[in-house]
Amino acid sequence: MTKSSSKSALHQSKSTPALPHVNADSIQKIKASRKRQFSDEELKDLLISGNKTALGRGITLVESNQSSHQQRAEKLIESCLPYAHKSIRIGITGVPGVGKSTFIEAFGSLLVKLGKKVAVLAVDPSSSVSHGSIMGDKTRMENLVTEENAFIRPSPSGDSLGGVARKTRESIILCEAAGFDVILIETVGVGQSETTVHSMTDFFLLLKLAGAGDELQGIKRGIIEMADAIVINKADGDNLKAAREARLEFNRALHLYPPKASTWQPKVSLCSALDNTGISEVWEMINEYKKLTKKNEFFEKNRHEQNKFWLLQTINEHLKQRFYQDPQIKKALKDQLTAIENNETTPFAAAKLLLNLHNEL
Amino acid sequence: MTKSSSKSALHQSKSTPALPHVNADSIQKIKASRKRQFSDEELKDLLISGNKTALGRGITLVESNQSSHQQRAEKLIESCLPYAHKSIRIGITGVPGVGKSTFIEAFGSLLVKLGKKVAVLAVDPSSSVSHGSIMGDKTRMENLVTEENAFIRPSPSGDSLGGVARKTRESIILCEAAGFDVILIETVGVGQSETTVHSMTDFFLLLKLAGAGDELQGIKRGIIEMADAIVINKADGDNLKAAREARLEFNRALHLYPPKASTWQPKVSLCSALDNTGISEVWEMINEYKKLTKKNEFFEKNRHEQNKFWLLQTINEHLKQRFYQDPQIKKALKDQLTAIENNETTPFAAAKLLLNLHNEL
Numbered sequence: 001m002t003k004s005s006s007k008s009a010l011h012q013s014k015s016t017p018a019l020p021h022v023n024a025d026s027i028q029k030i031k032a033s034r035k036r037q038f039s040d041e042e043l044k045d046l047l048i049s050g051n052k053t054a055l056g057r058g059i060t061l062v063e064s065n066q067s068s069h070q071q072r073a074e075k076l077i078e079s080c081l082p083y084a085h086k087s088i089r090i091g092i093t094g095v096p097g098v099g100k101s102t103f104i105e106a107f108g109s110l111l112v113k114l115g116k117k118v119a120v121l122a123v124d125p126s127s128s129v130s131h132g133s134i135m136g137d138k139t140r141m142e143n144l145v146t147e148e149n150a151f152i153r154p155s156p157s158g159d160s161l162g163g164v165a166r167k168t169r170e171s172i173i174l175c176e177a178a179g180f181d182v183i184l185i186e187t188v189g190v191g192q193s194e195t196t197v198h199s200m201t202d203f204f205l206l207l208k209l210a211g212a213g214d215e216l217q218g219i220k221r222g223i224i225e226m227a228d229a230i231v232i233n234k235a236d237g238d239n240l241k242a243a244r245e246a247r248l249e250f251n252r253a254l255h256l257y258p259p260k261a262s263t264w265q266p267k268v269s270l271c272s273a274l275d276n277t278g279i280s281e282v283w284e285m286i287n288e289y290k291k292l293t294k295k296n297e298f299f300e301k302n303r304h305e306q307n308k309f310w311l312l313q314t315i316n317e318h319l320k321q322r323f324y325q326d327p328q329i330k331k332a333l334k335d336q337l338t339a340i341e342n343n344e345t346t347p348f349a350a351a352k353l354l355l356n357l358h359n360e361l
Numbered sequence: 362m363t364k365s366s367s368k369s370a371l372h373q374s375k376s377t378p379a380l381p382h383v384n385a386d387s388i389q390k391i392k393a394s395r396k397r398q399f400s401d402e403e404l405k406d407l408l409i410s411g412n413k414t415a416l417g418r419g420i421t422l423v424e425s426n427q428s429s430h431q432q433r434a435e436k437l438i439e440s441c442l443p444y445a446h447k448s449i450r451i452g453i454t455g456v457p458g459v460g461k462s463t464f465i466e467a468f469g470s471l472l473v474k475l476g477k478k479v480a481v482l483a484v485d486p487s488s489s490v491s492h493g494s495i496m497g498d499k500t501r502m503e504n505l506v507t508e509e510n511a512f513i514r515p516s517p518s519g520d521s522l523g524g525v526a527r528k529t530r531e532s533i534i535l536c537e538a539a540g541f542d543v544i545l546i547e548t549v550g551v552g553q554s555e556t557t558v559h560s561m562t563d564f565f566l567l568l569k570l571a572g573a574g575d576e577l578q579g580i581k582r583g584i585i586e587m588a589d590a591i592v593i594n595k596a597d598g599d600n601l602k603a604a605r606e607a608r609l610e611f612n613r614a615l616h617l618y619p620p621k622a623s624t625w626q627p628k629v630s631l632c633s634a635l636d637n638t639g640i641s642e643v644w645e646m647i648n649e650y651k652k653l654t655k656k657n658e659f660f661e662k663n664r665h666e667q668n669k670f671w672l673l674q675t676i677n678e679h680l681k682q683r684f685y686q687d688p689q690i691k692k693a694l695k696d697q698l699t700a701i702e703n704n705e706t707t708p709f710a711a712a713k714l715l716l717n718l719h720n721e722l
Contacts (some may be wrong), residue, residue, distance in 0.1 A: 060401045074710060081704045101473035166709050173707065307708050311694075319680045333672075342666045343442045344532065347668050348527050349435060351675035 040072055044079050047178050050117075055178045062170045065154040077170055087119075087176045088290055089183045091197040093223065094207030099233045101141055102273040104208055107143040110279050111182050117149045119180035123197050124155035124185045125166050151180060151226035162317055165196045169310060198226045202299060203286050206230045208250070210218055210242035224250075225257055228266050229285055235270035235278065241269050249319065253296075262298040264289055285338055294305055323358055333355055401433055408539050411478075413512050415450045416539045421532045424517040434552045438531055440453055442537035446664075448480075448537045449651055454560040454584065459595045462502055463634040464568055468669035469505040471640050472543050478510045483557050484529050484548045485516035502546030512541060523678055530671060533561065559587045560667055563660060564647050567591045569611070571603035585611075588617055589627050590646055596631035596639065604631050623659040625650055677694050684719055693718055 038046060038054065046054035058080075061073040094100050106119045120141070144150045156167045172183050187197045198204050206227040208249075224230070232252050234244035250268045260266070265284055271278030293299040323329055336350035391657065399407060408417035419441075422434040455461050467704060469479045481502075506509045512646030517528045533544055548558045561566050567588040585591070591611050596604035611629040621627070629644055652666040697711035706714075 077707060082705070085704055170707065170709065224681050255420070259721060304702055308698060310708035311697065311701065311711050314709055315684065315715060316677075317683060318712065318716050319684055320677060323676065323680055336672065337669060340672065341665055343446055346438060346442070346531065347671035348438070348531065348675055351679065355679050 002309055004359075029202070040075065044076055047076075047174060048079065048083055050179045052178070054123060055151060055174055056153070057174070058174045059153060059171045062174065063167050067330075073142055073170070077173055080173055080361065083213070084173040084176040084215045087172075087181045087183050088287065089172060089201040090187050091187070091194075091201035091204040092207060093194050093197065094233070098207045098209050100188075100207055102277075103231070103233055103271070104184055105141045105144050106273040106279050107282060108141070108150055108184065110148045110283065111285075114283075116182050117151075117174075117180045117291055118144075118182045118184065119151040119153070119178075120184045120186065121142070121153050121168055121171055121175070122155040123161075123164055123185060123193050132140065141231055143191070151175065151178075161196060162313075165316070169200050194223050194226065199309055202293075202302065203228050203252050203289055205282070207233050208244040208246065210239055215235035218260075224253060225250065228264055228289060229282070230254070230266070230268045231278075231282055232268065234272060234274070236272035236275045238271075262289075262302070263296060264291050264292060268303050291296055324361060326358070328361060329354060329358060371470060374442075376437075399661070401436065401485070405437055408441065408535060409444055411540045413539070416512060416535055417514070419512060419535045420532045423535065424528050438467050438534055441534055445534040445537040448542045448544050449564065450562040450564035451647065452535060452544065452546050452548065452565040452579060453554075453568060454548050454555050454558065454566070454670075455594075457549060459568045459570050460548075460634055461568055463633070464544055464592070464594055466502045466505050467634040467637055467640050468509070468643060469502070469545065471644060473505070473510045475506045475644075477543050478503075478512075478541045479508075479510045479543045479545065480533075480536035480539075481545045481547065482515070482529055483537070484522075484525055484546060485517040485555050497590045509617070512536065512539075521673075522557055523555055526561070526671075529677070530561050555584050555587065555614050560670055563654075563663065564589050564650055566643070569593050570595055570605040571605075571609065572599055585614060587626055589650060590621075590643070591614055591615070591627070591629045592639075592643055593629065596632060597633035601631075604689055616658065623650075623654050623663070624657060625653060628688075687719070687722060689722060690719060 026204065038057065045053050045058060047058050058076055061069045061076060066071065066072070092100060092104065093103045104120055108120060140150060145152055152169070153171065168185065172185075175183055183201075185197050185201055187193045201217055204226050205242055206223060206229070210232055224300075232243045232246050232250075247268045247270060254266050254268065257266075269281055269285065271282060273279070290299065293302070325331055332354055336354060339345045340347060341352055385479060386587055401420065404415050404418060409420050413534065419434075419437055422430045425431065425434070430443060453461060465481055469481060470618065472479045506513055506636045514532065527547065533546075536544055546558050546562055548554045548652050565587050567584060567590070569576065569591055571593055593604045593607050593611075608631060619626075630642055630646065633644060634640070653712055654663070685694070693715055696717060697706065700706045701708060701711055
């Protein structure tokens with residue numbers, strides 16, 4: 001199933017470099033397992049035992065639009081479910097240039113050193129246009145990518161945000177079943193992608209740069225409202241003073257928002273992925289958040305709410321698709337819109353007519 | 362059809378006071394026409410001729426939840442459509458206490474003096490709980506209510522926001538067919554009601570008071586984004602200085618927003634309904650807006666977009682209702698939510714199962 005086309009979302013797998021400190025035996029073993037075709041049963045067992053090649057293949061099934069793959073993916077996910085849900089899921093957002101990749105490189109490497117298994121996924125609806133993806137330039141995570149206990153997967157390409165969301169949510173389950181206990185989900189601020197990532201994570205982190213004043217201008221207010229932490233990146237050298245001022249301004253801004261259902265008071269912190277400062281503080285903060293929300297049961301309650309949200313969301317999208325993609329409805333809708341423009345009918349009368357037509361189909 | 366119950370949305374009709382300057386003959390005529398039952402044909406003809414009793418009866422049909430009334434309402438609206446769409450529709454919002462009623466009283470009276478026919482409607486989803494309605498206390502519009510060329514109707518009660526929206530949109534058409542050329546639609550900032558009113562008006566006006574600093578705090582950002590004008594009310598006496606400062610601050614805030622599709626630059630102005638200052642300036646501003654948007658064709662384009670929005674909105678709501686109100690789906694949905702909580706299925710697999718069940722029903 002592994003394709004070598006440069007357009008494949010899998011290009012990072014094949015390019016894992018054979019660095020000197022990886023011993024020759026494991027290279028042979030990895031190469032062998034890569035070439036093998038697994039039965040679905042083998043795939044499941046390997047995945048649950050933590051095999052990254054099996055995990056990659058599983059996610060490829062999840063991302064495939066072929067119906068035979070989709071059926072196999074559904075079975076795989078079902079058998080993985082009892083092993084899943086034991087991670088913390090962290091959403092990371094920030095505009096391009098803010099240093100998401102270098103932050104994830106530093107943060108992920110720290111977590112691996114602390115004995116964690118770290119999976120990095122991405123939600124990038126813009127890749128549906130360009131067939132590129134964020135994290136495509138994987139050299140920006142050159143250390144993390146070589147870690148045995150790290151797994152990096154770019155955004156599934158060529159899809160709607162709804163499709164990417166489903167695929168990412170299901171990939172999370174596979175990563176968790178493979179024993180990954182920290183899932184980082186990266187996104188850029190394109191359209192609704194932050195809301196999507198926020199709806200599938202436990203903790204939502206907004207990366208910012210200290211700019212020249214006007215910190216709050218141009219930032220989508222909804223994103224600040226979602227953030228559990230604002231981390232000001234590149235707080236080093238000449239930037240340090242501006243970063244401290246930005247921290248003050250964001251702290252002030254955060255106090256204007258109503259308290260969160262989690263009872264967590266969002267925090268602003270500084271870090272430098274370059275100097276490797278402030279990184280472990282982010283992890284401490286997330287642990288503090290986890291402790292609080294496990295105790296007051298928000299953690300589990302939030303995951304249930306998210307499940308419910310995705311269930312209803314999926315149903316509503318399908319109901320609409322089924323209606324609007326019907327050729328007869330398409331034609332009638334066009335006619336009714338013309339009739340409305342000509343003041344021959346109202347939107348409500350037209351809706352009634354279309355719904356009746358749909359019932360008769 | 363006119364009920365005398367104090368809970369009726371019609372209580373303002375029966376309480377139109379017989380003031381000294383109304384001549385006895387017209388009182389007799391009005392009383393007679395009130396008692397009469399009209400045929401549907403008569404109702405239509407009277408309504409189109411501008412008879413306010415017929416208009417009130419028509420709106421009562423539109424607001425009724427009885428299916429026989431709904432059928433008659435649909436026919437009435439259809440026959441009114443060719444006479445409609447010739448007004449300017451102005452949305453007016455502001456928190457309770459900002460002086461909406463006194464502003465509308467002053468603004469509406471000015472328009473009547475200028476030879477306009479003014480209809481005042483309201484969208485108040487909170488009335489669905491209390492069965493009350495804004496403008497219930499009609500003594501606050503005691504002059505406007507006696508004007509021959511003014512028509513005041515409180516919010517339809519006991520309904521969802523979606524229901525209120527449809528009823529208000531259809532009432533607008535009846536008012537327009539009856540020759541009302543300025544339609545004022547009042548709302549309070551409850552939930553989505555501003556967005557609803559914004560989606561059915563040409564011009565959206567936000568009424569504000571000058572407070573003690575912090576003008577922008579606590580105000581829903583989305584509302585400022587929708588506003589074509591921010592009018593600072595009660596800019597009189599001791600308030601005048603604070604009002605001028607608030608104008609500065611709002612002007613600054615408005616410049617942070619991206620330009621509007623209408624190309625209109627939203628304005629901030631001061632007024633005092635008490636001193637009757639700044640009221641005619643609001644009307645001049647709306648005329649300026651109308652001139653601009655008629656010329657660049659945004660006016661018509663916006664109305665078409667609004668029609669399309671309401672068409673799709675109505676369809677989507679019905680599709681969801683039809684699905685979720687099915688007793689078998691209700692039960693299966695509950696079971697699936699439990700299965701998700703027990704990690705036995707995913708939201709996406711559950712959605713698929715429910716959609717398949719729906720197809721078989």
